[in-house]
Amino acid sequence: MSPGTHAQQAFRTEPRNLTVRMGATAVLKCEVLRASGIVQWAKDGLLLGPQRSLPGFPRYSMIGKRGQYHLRIENAQLEDDAFFECQAGQSESSDAIVSNLVFLTVQSKEKK
Structure with missing residues (x-):
């Protein structure tokens, strides 16, 4: 990448x-400027895929x-209790970037 590329x-x-x-x-937010x-998203290190509707994860989009x-x-659900990160892969004009690792906590319904 040339030094003048922004x-x-x-x-x-x-x-x-x-x-x-x-x-x-739950909505985990991720906005990318100049996404190329x-x-x-990755859940516990597993890439979920680039599609808006994520195959294999019918409740995820x-x-x-x-x-x-x-x-x-x-x-x-309790199986969604996991670490997540948003990733933008490398392209011709940019290095890859990875968000901070965050945790989604799913609280089970309390029994009365």
Whole structure:
């Protein structure tokens, strides 16, 4: 990459730790400026894929307008209790970037 190139992708918004009740909808936020690589989420180190509707994860989807790659998890379950990170892959004009690692905590419904 030449020194005069200013196309380095960068995070505008990085995800934060989040706690939701079981059955609720969780949204982990990720916004990438000048995204030129493939943007996808990882759950406990497993890449979920670059599609907006994530195959193999029917309750997961990426939502948002251009530059937004928020991870929406519908009907949160205990198996969603995990570490997540947002990643923008390397491209011809930019190095890869990885967000901070965040934890989604799913609280089970209390028995009365």
